[in-house]
Amino acid sequence: MTTAGQAPTDNPYTEDPDTDFPPVAELTEDEARQQAKQLREAIRYHDHRYYVEADPVISDRTYDALFARLEELEAVFSLDREGSPTRRVGGEPIDELGTVEHVAPMRSLDQSGDSEDVRGFDRRVREDLAGTGYDGPIEYLCEPKFDGLSIEVVYEDGTFERAATRGDGRQGDDVTAQVRTIPSVPQQLRGSHPEVLAVRGEVYMPRGAFQQLNRDRVERGEDPFANPRNAAAGTLRQLDPSVVAKRPLAVYFFSVLDTSVTFETSTELYERLPSWGLRVTDQAELVADIGDAISYRDRLLDRRDDLDYEIDGTVITVNDREACDLLGHTARAPRFAFAYKFPARSGETTVRDIVVQVGRTGRLTPVGLLDPVEVGGVMVSRASLHNPEEIARLGVGVGDEVRVKRAGDVIPDVVEVLDSSDGDDAANGGHFEFPDTCPACGAPIERDGPLAFCPAGLACPPQLERAIEHYASREGLDIEGLGAERIAQLIDAGLLEEPADLYELTAEDLTALDGWGETSAGNLLEELEATREPPLAAFLTALGIPEIGPTTARSLAQQFDTFDAVRSASGKQLQTVPDIGPRVAASIREFFESTITRETIDQLLAHVDPQPAESTSGDALDGETFVFTGSLERFTRAEAQDTVEAHGGSTTGSVSGNTDFLVVGEDPGRRKRNAAEEYGVDTIDEGEFLNLLAKRGVDL
DSSP states (O other): OOOTTOOOTTOTTSSSOOOOOOOGGGSOHHHHHHHHHHHHHHHHHHHIIIIISSOOSSOHHHHHHHHHHHHHHHHHTTOOOTTOGGGGGOOOOOSSOOEEEOSSOOOOOOEESOHHHHHHHHHHHHHHHHTTTOOSOOOEEEEEEEOSEEEEEEEETTEEEEEEEOTTSSEEEBOHHHHTTOTTSOSBOOSSOOSEEEEEEEEEOOHHHHHHHHHHHHHTTOOOOSSHHHHHHHHHTOSOHHHHHTSOOEEEEEEEEEESSOOSBHHHHHHHHHHTTOOOOSOOEEESSHHHHHHHHHHHHHTGGGSSSOEEEEEEEESBHHHHHHHOBOSSSBTTEEEEEOOOOBSEEEEEEEEEEEOTTSBEEEEEEEEEEEETTEEEEEEEOOSHHHHHHHTOBTTOEEEEEEETTTEEEEEEEEEOOTTSSSTTOSBOOOOSBOTTTOOBOEEETTEEEOTTGGGSHHHHHHHHHHHHSTTTTOOTTOOHHHHHHHHHTTOOSSGGGGGGOOHHHHHTSTTOOHHHHHHHHHHHHTTSSOBHHHHHHHTTOTTOOHHHHHHHHHHHOSHHHHHHOOHHHHTTSTTOOHHHHHHHHHHHHOHHHHHHHHHHHTTOOOBOOOOOSOSTTTTOEEEEESBOSSSOHHHHHHHHHHTTOEEOSSOOTTOOEEEEOBSOOHHHHHHHHHHTOEEEEHHHHHHHHHHTTOOO
16 A cells, blocks of 8 residues: 555656546546546545645646546546545535534633643643653643634545534534545545544635635625634535535644544654644644743744634643543543633734725725734624725735724724835735726726726626626515525526526526536526516616615605606606605616616516506505614515505605604614604514504404
């Protein structure tokens, strides 16, 4: 058997491989099986060199060619893929994560950021061991405390068998299919591996990959992950392994939960794991006493920003395994290990990238991607730079040290530059120059005061994507199964160039794409069919008219009854609708007069027939005006508003002296409650609202 680091003998694909393969059709089945066997063996070797030893011997392009050839062989000759490296690309989506029992408890660590507590840990170790008669050395293995997600990985006869999250320490989520896609988790152990091995590792997302993932999300108009740990945890719990395979996760292993071999020291463990193909940190260090362990932590704190992964402290472990066994565990933590935490980052951080985000209306918003930092008790990884004028005022650039605050205790802002990189610390250092063209489609940027816009409309991919997302959103036509990732996939496949193309999709179009089966394709087509005669208010909301939310859309529908009447209404006529003043009326007219908008709507109307607003079901709430804030349990807010209006009442988006009731749900806005107090408006909760409806004879 090949030992770790040693190339498989007589394998043409390990050193300087020839990737000019003959056509697969020219191979016999036996030749295909033999070549696939060699490719699998070689790819495992190259994975080990790349992910464990960090010393690749072939280029990425060559590796990709070997991998693609193996995929082709397995597909054409229907070869068994069990244990194959190609299984990393992900399997079929699963309905839910199962639960599995751990082979041994996965305990937490006692921890503190106070050096005196660390010295107290050392005193307890020495006192407890003295009581056992132990007379061996008390040395400590120090290593980074990774800020990731802890997992158990089980191997049987050297083959990857299953993986689970830590969960409650006794059992966790079954993430076997997801972990299988992580390149640094070997499918087959190397060398003289034990028959049984259960190891504990930490799944993390490298910082560079995390920033790129967040950049991609921001460019798509999605919220970025707050920190790499959240990104790793959210990814690992994806039900679709193919999604996990596309995200850059990695694992470091650091302890053994169960095995058929023994170790005398933790340092021996750290030597043996890589020989089996399991990746360990190169930052571990054996120290003679607790003073050196504290010094190790301080040195690691100084260089934490140079590492390509997030750490939040160090782990200090008694090195001798006999001593560890004598010390034992409490119910929740080992007595032989302690986590010496770093102080929390707060307020000051580094700008790692600046992305210009294209919104649904074409507005360009610069966003700073940051090293994650705690601000006001919340971890943030991005901050708004608002517009070109704000960037110029701050003089901010990539690589700058900045101070961040949360404006209004919600939205993070960069408030000042503390130390400018001036190009020294980043490839794109120096003040950020706002582009003259749209970063997504290349259209010349138009300026409106301090703001910048892309004028390309739906010809600009992000605007198209945002428009379709809004059309399908819960506030729009509520098309289930059509989220951001699937919309992006359909656009990339050339199936969507405008919203109306949704209604041209076929089952054949969808099932030809990754991740789609007959059931999911059929479900989406049924959802789309159900939107062909939408309520007028929902259709108006779905169009994304500036300044028009569900409440105002319902008012427009009630006032004008048909879509043609709404889009042909004059500014003066629009101002007769509650909550619509001159500015909003002008915005609506500008929207409908746009050539691009007219063409988009006309295409939609070839498939969709908006239905007039429903007549009221009675006058039980006649003359009464309701405002809603927060989320409700019994209804969506839109459903609650529809109920009020169907029974003769009216709803508006803001509290005024004409408001009769403010209905307050979970997480309500402060502004509306303050206005209700100011105007003396009755404030009721959802239960009181339901009682009021019942008393008025409204049948729900």
